[in-house]
Amino acid sequence: MERNQSRTPPDWVEQILSRVLTARQLEVALGDLEEKFHYRLTHGMKLWKAKLLYTLESFGFIRMVNKSNFQYSNSTGMYKNYIKIAIRNLVRRKFYSSINILGLSVGVTCFFLIAMFVQDEMRYDQYHENKDRIFRLANRGERDTLGGGVAKVNGPWGIAAREQFPEVENVTRFVTYGSGVFEEGSLRNIEEDGLYADSTIFDVFSFPLTLGDAKTSLTQPNSIILSEELANKYFGPANPIGKTIIVDDRTLSITGVVEVPRYSHFTFSFLLPLSTYSNPMRDSWCCWNQFYTYLLLRKGSNPEAVAEKMKTLVASHVEADQVATFNPFLQPLTRIHFYSKLLRELQPNSDITYVYIFSAIGILILMVSCINYTNLAAAQATKRSKEVGLRKVSGAFRNQLASQFLVEAIVMSFLAGLFAFGLLYLLIPKFNELTGKQLAWNELLHPQILLLSGLVVIFIGLLSGSYPALYVSALKPVEILKGTVKINKNLFFRKGLMVFQFAVSAFLLVSTAVMYNQMTFVQNKDLGYQSDGLISFPISNDSVRNHVESIKTALLENPSIESVTISGGLPVGGDWGIPYQIEGREPETLPVIRILAVDYDFINTYKLTIAEGRGFSKLYATDFEKAVLINEEAARQLGWSEPIGNEISIPAAGRTGMKVVGVVKDFHFRSLREKIAPVMFFMPPHSWLGVFTVRTNQNNTAAVTKFINDKLIQYDPDLLISYQEFDNLLGDLYGEESRTAQLISIFAGVAIFIACMGMLGLVAFSVEQRFKEIGIRKTLGASTTSISLLLSKGFLALAFSGFLLSVLPAFYLLDKWLDRFAYRVHVAPFIIIGTGLVILALAYLTVSAQVLKAAMQKPVDSLKME
Amino acid sequence: MKGTNLGEFEELILLTIGVLFDDAYGVAIQRELMSRCDRSATLSTIHVTLHRLEEKGYVESRLDGATGERGGRRKLIFQVTKSGKVALQHTKEQRNELWKAWPKGALAN
Numbered sequence: 001m002e003r004n005q006s007r008t009p010p011d012w013v014e015q016i017l018s019r020v021l022t023a024r025q026l027e028v029a030l031g032d033l034e035e036k037f038h039y040r041l042t043h044g045m046k047l048w049k050a051k052l053l054y055t056l057e058s059f060g061f062i063r064m065v066n067k068s069n070f071q072y073s074n075s076t077g078m079y080k081n082y083i084k085i086a087i088r089n090l091v092r093r094k095f096y097s098s099i100n101i102l103g104l105s106v107g108v109t110c111f112f113l114i115a116m117f118v119q120d121e122m123r124y125d126q127y128h129e130n131k132d133r134i135f136r137l138a139n140r141g142e143r144d145t146l147g148g149g150v151a152k153v154n155g156p157w158g159i160a161a162r163e164q165f166p167e168v169e170n171v172t173r174f175v176t177y178g179s180g181v182f183e184e185g186s187l188r189n190i191e192e193d194g195l196y197a198d199s200t201i202f203d204v205f206s207f208p209l210t211l212g213d214a215k216t217s218l219t220q221p222n223s224i225i226l227s228e229e230l231a232n233k234y235f236g237p238a239n240p241i242g243k244t245i246i247v248d249d250r251t252l253s254i255t256g257v258v259e260v261p262r263y264s265h266f267t268f269s270f271l272l273p274l275s276t277y278s279n280p281m282r283d284s285w286c287c288w289n290q291f292y293t294y295l296l297l298r299k300g301s302n303p304e305a306v307a308e309k310m311k312t313l314v315a316s317h318v319e320a321d322q323v324a325t326f327n328p329f330l331q332p333l334t335r336i337h338f339y340s341k342l343l344r345e346l347q348p349n350s351d352i353t354y355v356y357i358f359s360a361i362g363i364l365i366l367m368v369s370c371i372n373y374t375n376l377a378a379a380q381a382t383k384r385s386k387e388v389g390l391r392k393v394s395g396a397f398r399n400q401l402a403s404q405f406l407v408e409a410i411v412m413s414f415l416a417g418l419f420a421f422g423l424l425y426l427l428i429p430k431f432n433e434l435t436g437k438q439l440a441w442n443e444l445l446h447p448q449i450l451l452l453s454g455l456v457v458i459f460i461g462l463l464s465g466s467y468p469a470l471y472v473s474a475l476k477p478v479e480i481l482k483g484t485v486k487i488n489k490n491l492f493f494r495k496g497l498m499v500f501q502f503a504v505s506a507f508l509l510v511s512t513a514v515m516y517n518q519m520t521f522v523q524n525k526d527l528g529y530q531s532d533g534l535i536s537f538p539i540s541n542d543s544v545r546n547h548v549e550s551i552k553t554a555l556l557e558n559p560s561i562e563s564v565t566i567s568g569g570l571p572v573g574g575d576w577g578i579p580y581q582i583e584g585r586e587p588e589t590l591p592v593i594r595i596l597a598v599d600y601d602f603i604n605t606y607k608l609t610i611a612e613g614r615g616f617s618k619l620y621a622t623d624f625e626k627a628v629l630i631n632e633e634a635a636r637q638l639g640w641s642e643p644i645g646n647e648i649s650i651p652a653a654g655r656t657g658m659k660v661v662g663v664v665k666d667f668h669f670r671s672l673r674e675k676i677a678p679v680m681f682f683m684p685p686h687s688w689l690g691v692f693t694v695r696t697n698q699n700n701t702a703a704v705t706k707f708i709n710d711k712l713i714q715y716d717p718d719l720l721i722s723y724q725e726f727d728n729l730l731g732d733l734y735g736e737e738s739r740t741a742q743l744i745s746i747f748a749g750v751a752i753f754i755a756c757m758g759m760l761g762l763v764a765f766s767v768e769q770r771f772k773e774i775g776i777r778k779t780l781g782a783s784t785t786s787i788s789l790l791l792s793k794g795f796l797a798l799a800f801s802g803f804l805l806s807v808l809p810a811f812y813l814l815d816k817w818l819d820r821f822a823y824r825v826h827v828a829p830f831i832i833i834g835t836g837l838v839i840l841a842l843a844y845l846t847v848s849a850q851v852l853k854a855a856m857q858k859p860v861d862s863l864k865m866e
Numbered sequence: 867m868k869g870t871n872l873g874e875f876e877e878l879i880l881l882t883i884g885v886l887f888d889d890a891y892g893v894a895i896q897r898e899l900m901s902r903c904d905r906s907a908t909l910s911t912i913h914v915t916l917h918r919l920e921e922k923g924y925v926e927s928r929l930d931g932a933t934g935e936r937g938g939r940r941k942l943i944f945q946v947t948k949s950g951k952v953a954l955q956h957t958k959e960q961r962n963e964l965w966k967a968w969p970k971g972a973l974a975n
Binding site: 018024025027028029032033035036038046064245844 | 881891892893908909910911912914917929932933935936937938941942
């Protein structure tokens, strides 16, 4: 069958092997492979199979990559020579070297910053010995649409779990203490972040107790455990154990000093025994969920089973109609920091999405800078073709040449690494500011990290250097010396790399623009009330609480103060979830309605708008116990087209048969990430209120707060509270997003910087190469402008293609990010176009200097060089 | 003598080259090895071994005989050198000595 002769094995195999084997080995190996190929065909094997086997068998030959010479190269000697030459080359071409090193080191710096950030995040909560057995007990209400659950549960739950479930080895609970007034000696300050804690805290968690006994430190009612910081503050370096300190007018004995690692999902400054928490509702099974409860399960226990048992147990202790609202579930400790976004977290958690985002950005930027190196080095290598040719002719083998260039790359990478360490030293403080972390430069100096960095540097060198190394060592000496080196052979690949660089930069730029757009939108959006000019401060003691009306009157005497209100919480997430009832409707069918506990003046102070009916009014004394306001969304969800006059009861607050007297226009009382939820306003007993809000027409808040302070001191001589400007509170809601936006903007700048530098190098190179061509064109009458255009259009086109490439992914990903906000902007076309223009402009700027210089040169000069 | 220790596979290859006399090249060696010793080895393994043997000086090679089936490429034909034969001999003698040293009773099983 003559058909065999027209069937040939795949020839791309030759391409690959030609890089690995010498000419002779190549011929022989391919010959053998092909012989077998045809043999198989003649003996009836299918063509595809023969080709497959051919390919598979050929791979084995890659092993022979080192067998190209019989000489055992004097490795150490050669490498020393390579390093010497690498350094010499570096110095000789200072311009290119500095661009390269700068670009690489910036990339490495960013990568390290992000790596430190991610590593820090991953450390959270990992230091607890029992970390795999610790679970937080949380509750998911049946119809709870906000947050997916509440992080706090009721007091007896945890205790009963330990007593009745064999899986639960131990339990420890916390209740927020908040801030306390500390007095010791001459010091008197407000200290924040206090917690009540069960005496079992150290059995479950591994907070390092530097002083004191873990077993007994919280067993006595008058004990207190201080953080190292507090201990230092009040007692200096002396051992405070056994000494006393006055907290909120109680004398407590210090039984321990604890060092709380900041990489914990919650931290605290001081601990008081939970046994001293005396709120009358503390033993309620249903209605006082203030306890953060952590269970320590035995090895091999099933958390879901425990949750099921908990549900049954709770159901047996509460009213039948409340059962549906209790759905306990267990959260593994190690997942809380990244994934938990329940209501009432002890402290805001992080989000694993950001870890992913930043890791991706870190890698992208590193790639961008490696590509930079690759392109520049490859371009330079062409310049050094004569050197390469000579080396080859005098007997260097391919792999030796490749090694030389790889060594160069590694040397540069190493220098870049050193430079990066320096940069890191300068930049870490700023980075900490931006991210709210406390990364330390000297953590980098640990031997493991240094070793790892060394490996990273070598890897980067190899990665960036491999392409130039392979490319250069494949040049044929004959061509080099004849001068017919094909410069443009692999230009496509290099152009592709540049496009990728610009794509990454454009993507980051667009992201920055969109994020800032969203942030501005969020900050400027009409919230439905007037948020500026408001100052909030807490009710500091019972005396103040009992005289709120007189205080209000006193404050209003000041012409700078327009109105004063007292509420249970602020409309930045300070709403409550209390069960309510409507007669004639089953509780399970009622929508979840948030509750704002207020007074008569709330609506006016915040300048909310009434859509129907009226607000609370002192003209109607019955309003206090019998009036309730709802927002439009609540009316909608309750299905009330005529809400006025309908009845709502909140038994837990002692309010039954309240009538709706008005409907408030929808406003944002939580972050813009959430859709406006239904909410109702009522006026609770005074003991439920906790915070003042004052509207002032003055810009100078200092004067106003001083005035307020003076008035309050009459009722609280030990007054020590902090005043918050409401707008700042609003800003805090979006802390995470605005920090991210800032960080991304910085990385965008870095990426563009690197990409432009790379382009700069390439332009300079290209100009050099076309020196003669330009001279000739000029003599033929080309104008400066036309030459500029000619030289630059290629690069501009690259930058622009990169930008185009980034548009779709940017669009898609940013849209997803924006979805985290219920109220958001669209990815506006003008942003995309604007970014495109910016990229073009930057590319042009980068290119123009060199191009202009080239275009203006005298033709004489270039033609003279013959 | 140090350095004349042949690996098992190397020994097989050397012997096979001898068997094929003047026609010992990659594919042929592979085929012979398969039919005589039921030993399947990939082409690359064989080539690597041939290379090693050449480095040790036990074989020598020459290019010869391009054919159509090989796409016009020549074969690399190997022959065992004197020192290669010496090494084979040495190995053979070593084995024999060891066999002779077995106590009479053991061989009977």
